[in-house]
Amino acid sequence: MKIGIIGATGWLGSALGRGLLDKGTAPGDLVLLNRSGPRADYHGRRVTWAADAAALAAQADVIVVSVRPGDWPALALHSPGRLVISFMAGVDCSGLAACGGRIVRAMPNAAAEIAASYSPWFAAPGVTDHDRQTVTRILSAIGTSDELTQEGQLDLMTALPGSGAAYPALMAEAMLAVARAHGLPEPVALRAVEAAVCGGARMLEGQVGRAGELLAAYHDYRGTTDAGLNAAEAAGFRDAIRLALEAATDKARAMARPPLA
Numbered sequence: 001m002k003i004g005i006i007g008a009t010g011w012l013g014s015a016l017g018r019g020l021l022d023k024g025t026a027p028g029d030l031v032l033l034n035r036s037g038p039r040a041d042y043h044g045r046r047v048t049w050a051a052d053a054a055a056l057a058a059q060a061d062v063i064v065v066s067v068r069p070g071d072w073p074a075l076a077l078h079s080p081g082r083l084v085i086s087f088m089a090g091v092d093c094s095g096l097a098a099c100g101g102r103i104v105r106a107m108p109n110a111a112a113e114i115a116a117s118y119s120p121w122f123a124a125p126g127v128t129d130h131d132r133q134t135v136t137r138i139l140s141a142i143g144t145s146d147e148l149t150q151e152g153q154l155d156l157m158t159a160l161p162g163s164g165a166a167y168p169a170l171m172a173e174a175m176l177a178v179a180r181a182h183g184l185p186e187p188v189a190l191r192a193v194e195a196a197v198c199g200g201a202r203m204l205e206g207q208v209g210r211a212g213e214l215l216a217a218y219h220d221y222r223g224t225t226d227a228g229l230n231a232a233e234a235a236g237f238r239d240a241i242r243l244a245l246e247a248a249t250d251k252a253r254a255m256a257r258p259p260l261a
């Protein structure tokens, strides 16, 4: 089975290409397209590069579209009979239908880089059981996935797992600002924030449903972290997160279904 990736050297497309090669896809089974042209070395392998979208569609059984949403219309992909997996935020199945393929929308995140993406996906009518197995196999190259039952759920998925490292990065920046304002030497500030953001997050891995219990354990000390958490709550920390996810979800929805002029 030949897998085509359009946007193969972009953030997600490159992560998928590397993941597939690392997990055993033969370089000859990848057909790639990007804007800047063929590369002799693609993650240490020689792969096939297509001249344009039509050439890629002619060679690939499955086509992953990983260009930015604004680049989709000009791509003018025509791929009847192909399974088309779109990574694009805010381009819905009706917007993808013009390509003529069997459509799946998947929402990976930047952790695809480290094969730790969670990539929920939705299949439009016409997608077969065999296609579903293919989608699961391809996405397993960059992490885990689940099939969603409603396309509308992808808007929240775009806002939530799709945000990848964005909110941890925001928290890290905010904490670094405090550490720097206290005059900590930079290496110490970096290690301190990494401990709080990355070390702390690692403790939640596989048990995020127990976050409330963990918070209760910290509150129970009635000590420093309790004081800090209470101040964060009073300043609207939860509301800030809720508003952020709502704004991003609304944006995904509006991109897919712009208001009529």
Ligand SMILES: NC(=O)C1=CN([C@@H]2O[C@H](COP(=O)(O)OP(=O)(O)OC[C@H]3O[C@@H](n4cnc5c(N)ncnc54)[C@H](O)[C@@H]3O)[C@@H](O)[C@H]2O)C=CC1
Pocket (backbone or CB within 6 Å): 006, 007, 008, 009, 010, 011, 012, 013, 033, 034, 035, 036, 065, 066, 067, 068, 069, 071, 074, 075, 087, 088, 089, 107, 108, 109, 110, 162, 163, 164
């Ligand atoms: N980066 C992220 O964390 C996430 C991105 N997405 C979605 O994935 C898609 C790709 O995002 P990124 O990889 O971050 O973008 P990116 O900007 O890193 O990569 C897009 C690639 O598409 C290429 N491209 C654009 N027009 C093309 C054309 N006509 N033919 C061939 N290649 C073309 C560009 O040269 C670029 O390499 C976007 O639609 C985005 O909404 C979804 C979830 C998370």
Ligand SMILES: O=C(O)[C@@H]1CCC=N1
Pocket (backbone or CB within 6 Å): 089, 158, 159, 162, 163
């Ligand atoms: O910010 C964006 O629009 C892309 C899609 C989801 C995550 N990143």
